[in-house]
Amino acid sequence: MVSQSGQSGVCQLVVFRLKGEEFALDIASVREIVRAQRLTPVPLTPPFILGLTNLRGQIIPVVDVRLRLGLEASAIDDRSRLLVVELEGHPSGLLVDEVREVLTVGEETFAPPPSLGGDLEGLVARVAKPGGGRMIQVLDLNRLLPSLEERPETAGGSLGSFGVDQSESSGNAIATEEERRLLSFFLGAEEYAFEIDHIQEIIRFEPPQEVPEAPAYLRGIISLRGTVLPVYDLRKLLGLPPLVDEKRQKVAHLRQIFENWLKELTRAMASGGDPPVLDPERCLLGQWLKGELEKCRSETELEIVHQLHLRHRYLHSLVRAYFTAAPDDVADEIYLLTAQMKDLFRRLEAKMDKAVAEEERIIILNVSGTLAGVLVDQVQEVLAVPVEALERTELEDLKAIARIDQGRRIVFVLDKEAVVPTEPLEDLAEGGENMNTSEVVEFDEEQLVTFFLDDEEYAFPIVQIQEINRPGEISRVPKTPAYVEGVTNLRGEVIPVIDLRKRFGLPPRSWDDRTRLIIIQFGEQKVGLVVDRVNEVTRIPRQRISPPPALLLSQVDLRFVSAVAQREGGGLIIILDVNQIFSSEEQKELKEMVLSEEEGVTTLDERPRLKIAE
Numbered sequence: 001m002v003s004q005s006g007q008s009g010v011c012q013l014v015v016f017r018l019k020g021e022e023f024a025l026d027i028a029s030v031r032e033i034v035r036a037q038r039l040t041p042v043p044l045t046p047p048f049i050l051g052l053t054n055l056r057g058q059i060i061p062v063v064d065v066r067l068r069l070g071l072e073a074s075a076i077d078d079r080s081r082l083l084v085v086e087l088e089g090h091p092s093g094l095l096v097d098e099v100r101e102v103l104t105v106g107e108e109t110f111a112p113p114p115s116l117g118g119d120l121e122g123l124v125a126r127v128a129k130p131g132g133g134r135m136i137q138v139l140d141l142n143r144l145l146p147s148l149e150e151r152p153e154t155a156g157g158s159l160g161s162f163g164v165d166q167s168e169s170s171g172n173a174i175a176t177e178e179e180r181r182l183l184s185f186f187l188g189a190e191e192y193a194f195e196i197d198h199i200q201e202i203i204r205f206e207p208p209q210e211v212p213e214a215p216a217y218l219r220g221i222i223s224l225r226g227t228v229l230p231v232y233d234l235r236k237l238l239g240l241p242p243l244v245d246e247k248r249q250k251v252a253h254l255r256q257i258f259e260n261w262l263k264e265l266t267r268a269m270a271s272g273g274d275p276p277v278l279d280p281e282r283c284l285l286g287q288w289l290k291g292e293l294e295k296c297r298s299e300t301e302l303e304i305v306h307q308l309h310l311r312h313r314y315l316h317s318l319v320r321a322y323f324t325a326a327p328d329d330v331a332d333e334i335y336l337l338t339a340q341m342k343d344l345f346r347r348l349e350a351k352m353d354k355a356v357a358e359e360e361r362i363i364i365l366n367v368s369g370t371l372a373g374v375l376v377d378q379v380q381e382v383l384a385v386p387v388e389a390l391e392r393t394e395l396e397d398l399k400a401i402a403r404i405d406q407g408r409r410i411v412f413v414l415d416k417e418a419v420v421p422t423e424p425l426e427d428l429a430e431g432g433e434n435m436n437t438s439e440v441v442e443f444d445e446e447q448l449v450t451f452f453l454d455d456e457e458y459a460f461p462i463v464q465i466q467e468i469n470r471p472g473e474i475s476r477v478p479k480t481p482a483y484v485e486g487v488t489n490l491r492g493e494v495i496p497v498i499d500l501r502k503r504f505g506l507p508p509r510s511w512d513d514r515t516r517l518i519i520i521q522f523g524e525q526k527v528g529l530v531v532d533r534v535n536e537v538t539r540i541p542r543q544r545i546s547p548p549p550a551l552l553l554s555q556v557d558l559r560f561v562s563a564v565a566q567r568e569g570g571g572l573i574i575i576l577d578v579n580q581i582f583s584s585e586e587q588k589e590l591k592e593m594v595l596s597e598e599e600g601v602t603t604l605d606e607r608p609r610l611k612i613a614e
Helices: 168-172 242-272 284-295 299-324 330-348 352-359 550-557 584-596
Strands: 010-018 021-026 029-035 049-055 058-064 081-087 090-096 100-105 124-130 133-141 179-187 190-195 197-206 218-222 225-233 361-367 368-374 378-387 390-392 397-404 411-414 441-443 445-453 458-463 465-469 484-490 495-500 516-523 525-531 533-541 559-564 571-577
Touching: 010 081, 010 090, 010 133, 049 571, 058 533, 081 100, 090 550, 100 124, 100 368, 124 352, 168 197, 179 361, 179 368, 179 411, 197 533, 225 242, 242 284, 242 299, 242 330, 242 352, 284 299, 299 330, 330 352, 361 378, 378 397, 378 465, 445 516, 445 525, 445 571, 484 525, 484 584, 495 584, 525 584
Parallel strands: 021 133, 058 090, 190 411, 218 441, 225 368, 458 571, 495 525
Antiparallel strands: 010 021, 010 100, 029 081, 049 058, 081 090, 124 133, 179 190, 179 378, 197 361, 218 225, 361 368, 390 397, 397 411, 445 458, 445 533, 465 516, 484 495, 516 525, 559 571
16 A cells, blocks of 8 residues: 555555544545534434535545444534545545544555444454554454445435426326415505416516616516526506505604604603603504514514514603603613614615615516516515405406405405517517626525424425414324324314424424424325424525435435535535425325315315415
């Protein structure tokens, strides 16, 4: 053997400790040594596979060498290290207690390995005895990491489709004859929707490239995976004022209300008369601030509104204290607080353009076979609406009116053919045929609904989700797997309820106010999956989405993991495929269970669908 220094007959070893004993790997197999990184566990993997980690943008599996050798586990501490190795072109991380040194030894120092027996046989390739009573067990990397040739052929979903069968239309997979699926969104205070069958995807708003001499409702053009398409301002198409103007007027109106309240307060403090409204929940500003905190999705606006909300409540408490106990120092604090709130109002108005851009979304529609984007204020949720709740209308631009929650909630379902222009771009604008598309904003993202099990984040592609509910009453079913909680009634349809924690072998956890039921569908069968909490709808660029590492798939059939996404901060999201969570035999058992339990279950009919953002 030749070392990296070129010396014949010597070998360089990376020596590390496990439970006080010395082990080693040939230095040629070690790519680098790093500190132990944050780990994302993967369900149903062998105990020695600790999970995945993000190594400078590359997702690698991590193996606990202690557990792989049959030793007891140890807590990760400051001395723990990851040896990054590569086998058959696939990198992996090996967790060890500590790295001691790089040792150069001659071939004469090696002795045959001990017999470990059973599954551990062959893991130690040979033993180095460099002197001083040391005995270093040199591991065989090919035996330590199982051969990737054992990988099941069907494991892992298609990265491009996240396991969605492209031979079937999304409509067949997500709608029934008795209900329609809608994507709802806001324009001002009114809620609108398009049928989800017509929606290709939803993307964040980035200023599109302007088109010369275009009509006001054409905001510009973008490039979506190489296809140039127009973006229309739905507000202008429907004759509504710009969102930023509407929100600025609202803030200015509330600031005026606040200043009028301050004038009343100043007069009352000077004259000793009756104070203005002292309950922050009763005044108009307090009600608006509370509502904005619940629905606002702009980080810029939310930060300022949160500061206003805190100061507003504290201001009311100070005013109550002034008019009851009249402490000497309260008046000065009141004046300071009101000055801070006035400044926050000015900041909110100044940053409204940025706040609006953070909330706006572009919905990509298929209109008469052509893709077009429509700009909306804020995407709300996916709704499954019974056909009987859809009222046909002759009103212009509307296809139907959905009356939900016993008529308390009205959603206007738009007719995309009537609302969205279908003329070619060159016919819409005088300069359309001369557009320069070389600098068009490019979008290439995937939209996911993320949720948590314990502290780990998982996701489904949004097209695979029917709706999200709070868990209702569940009827237990005897002689079913432990992960089956029972069945429930979703608007007349009996569906199984599966505890995803139990399905993935995680310890049980009591349900609470954040527990959610994600309704999915594979084939003709709907299933409710219980998760700890739903996080958000997010978009991840395709370049930050990777297939599962090959080492994972060689150890267990992880076909239900279709991909792994990297967040900007380095965190990982495990993307699941609803079509692969259950085997064909399990799907058959679930269907038979539903057929036998069609009566006597509690209904979810009157339970409101929840915002996905919750």
